[in-house]
Amino acid sequence: MGEVSMLLKIAEPQAAAQLRAAQQKLSEAGELAIDFSEVRRLDSNGMQALLELASHADERTVKVVLHGVNVDVYKVLKLVKLDSQFCFAA
Secondary structure: OOOEEEEEEEEHHHHHHHHHHHHHOOOOOOEEEEEEEEOOOOOHHHHHHHHHHHHHHHHOOOEEEEEOOOHHHHHHHHHOOOHHHOEEEO
């Protein structure tokens, strides 16, 4: 496993903007850890930003780990088949 190159804590109201900002900072190697513990739901903008982040991370072979994802957000990610794009941790 590569080293954590960035740790990002996002808050619900700014989730989409923060995820898009993270996209711009992805490195060529390593791991991006995102703390979702303050996110209770994602709107369509947040989901789109997460999809774009997953795509950029895949292109750069960066592992993205979502920490503290609540059950409701996880169910939505699973429903739209985004759960396979990320690793999850408590």
